[in-house]
Amino acid sequence: MRIALLGGTGDIGQALALRWAQDTDHEILIGSRDAGRARQKADEYVTELDSRGVDREVKGFANEMAADRADVVVLAVPAYHVRDTVEAVADRIGDADALVSPAVGMDRDESGFHYKPPGVGSVTELVAETAPEGVPVVGAFHNLSADRLANLDVELDLDTLVVGDDEDAVETVGTLADQIEGLRALSAGPAANAAEVESLTPLLINIAMENEGMHDVGVTFE
Amino acid sequence: MRIALLGGTGDIGQALALRWAQDTDHEILIGSRDAGRARQKADEYVTELDSRGVDREVKGFANEMAADRADVVVLAVPAYHVRDTVEAVADRIGDADALVSPAVGMDRDESGFHYKPPGVGSVTELVAETAPEGVPVVGAFHNLSADRLANLDVELDLDTLVVGDDEDAVETVGTLADQIEGLRALSAGPAANAAEVESLTPLLINIAMENEGMHDVGVTFE
Numbered sequence: 001m002r003i004a005l006l007g008g009t010g011d012i013g014q015a016l017a018l019r020w021a022q023d024t025d026h027e028i029l030i031g032s033r034d035a036g037r038a039r040q041k042a043d044e045y046v047t048e049l050d051s052r053g054v055d056r057e058v059k060g061f062a063n064e065m066a067a068d069r070a071d072v073v074v075l076a077v078p079a080y081h082v083r084d085t086v087e088a089v090a091d092r093i094g095d096a097d098a099l100v101s102p103a104v105g106m107d108r109d110e111s112g113f114h115y116k117p118p119g120v121g122s123v124t125e126l127v128a129e130t131a132p133e134g135v136p137v138v139g140a141f142h143n144l145s146a147d148r149l150a151n152l153d154v155e156l157d158l159d160t161l162v163v164g165d166d167e168d169a170v171e172t173v174g175t176l177a178d179q180i181e182g183l184r185a186l187s188a189g190p191a192a193n194a195a196e197v198e199s200l201t202p203l204l205i206n207i208a209m210e211n212e213g214m215h216d217v218g219v220t221f222e
Numbered sequence: 223m224r225i226a227l228l229g230g231t232g233d234i235g236q237a238l239a240l241r242w243a244q245d246t247d248h249e250i251l252i253g254s255r256d257a258g259r260a261r262q263k264a265d266e267y268v269t270e271l272d273s274r275g276v277d278r279e280v281k282g283f284a285n286e287m288a289a290d291r292a293d294v295v296v297l298a299v300p301a302y303h304v305r306d307t308v309e310a311v312a313d314r315i316g317d318a319d320a321l322v323s324p325a326v327g328m329d330r331d332e333s334g335f336h337y338k339p340p341g342v343g344s345v346t347e348l349v350a351e352t353a354p355e356g357v358p359v360v361g362a363f364h365n366l367s368a369d370r371l372a373n374l375d376v377e378l379d380l381d382t383l384v385v386g387d388d389e390d391a392v393e394t395v396g397t398l399a400d401q402i403e404g405l406r407a408l409s410a411g412p413a414a415n416a417a418e419v420e421s422l423t424p425l426l427i428n429i430a431m432e433n434e435g436m437h438d439v440g441v442t443f444e
Contacts, residue, residue, distance in 0.1 A: 112411045189333055
């Protein structure tokens with residue numbers, strides 16, 4: 001399978017790229033608004049993987065090109081860039097098996113981080129509203145510490161939650177999550193349940209700030 | 223320490239009463255709007271504890287009386303009864319070390335459960351707004367399955383999150399949580415962060431509904 005990480009030069013994009021490259025045979029395409037930057041970061045990922053004895057090709061492209069070639073497209077961009085990123089690739093993703101949304105709208109005050117969803121209810125639903133008709137949208141990978149994921153020395157032992165209205169797409173993305181060693185996908189239901197999933201992210205940041213030794217805290221459900 | 227569980231005849235009240243009675247020496251007072259009902263349930267808890275070789279006194283009272291006698295008062299009532307319960311006991315809790323809010327506002331549609339906080343932002347903040355001045359309010363115990371807690375055969379291995387603005391009260395309630403075997407309290411910061419804590423409850427219910435074998439799902443942060 002071909003996975004495009006749009007904004008794959010950022011923290012969570014890098015983290016997912018390294019893990020998928022290490023743990024699976026999927027082809028990883030790094031996307032950026034700046035194709036040169038995407039190629040540079042892709043080379044860095046290849047070098048890091050190589051230093052760990054993992055011989056893998058990871059290529060960089062402009063977002064549009066990465067999206068055009070991929071079966072699964074991950075919007076690894078900040079919440080405030082989700083809409084323009086989807087619009088930029090809209091005519092390239094008609095055939096995609098899934099458009100994946102890990103972004104969360106948050107703000108911060110003196111108390112901590114707070115969930116601030118877009119008016120439609122959640123970033124996942126914003127993506128669904130913005131995406132071309134027929135492109136199945138899945139929310140996933142919100143609640144993962146990018147630092148923890150990007151450090152390939154760390155055993156994850158983490159859960160991630162998957163939401164979406166298209167069962168096949170949800171299953172595809174859940175499988176991609178499960179293929180990362182130490183990561184388990186759990187369903188949280190339809191896209192209408194995405195707000196409760198996304199609001200876990202500011203909670204995790206607050207827990208990280210308030211408790212000793214929990215800098216890269218994640219969550220497991222048992 | 224004396225702990226009053228207002229609405230202690232309900233699911234989460236029963237669960238906390240049994241665990242504290244089993245695992246600590248704190249005096250447990252069961253409160254209800256109906257004192258007879260409180261006494262009846264308290265007797266049931268004593269019988270259950272006795273059947274497990276735990277010889278403990280648990281007494282039932284009208285909510286006002288339970289609150290009056292307690293150091294820590296837990297509002298183990300549904301979200302829509304929080305305000306009237308606080309108002310009913312307001313002139314009895316001036317000396318309390320902590321007024322504890324485990325309730326969460328939720329509604330349900332065909333997709334699942336959704337977080338519906340009161341206008342002030344969270345139930346914890348609603349309690350703080352309603353409580354007499356100087357009574358420290360702490361949010362805690364939101365994300366625990368009452369069934370799992372009430373089944374004393376189950377080893378918990380769970381976390382619960384504590385929020386509040388009064389450090390002493392937060393510490394007191396955190397300690398009470400930690401004294402339940404297998405339960406760990408983590409701080410999520412000031413009361414202004416309560417919404418992110420409370421919204422974990424509908425998420426857990428959605429996960430329970432969507433995944434096999436997770437009926438009494440709880441959460442751990444690592």
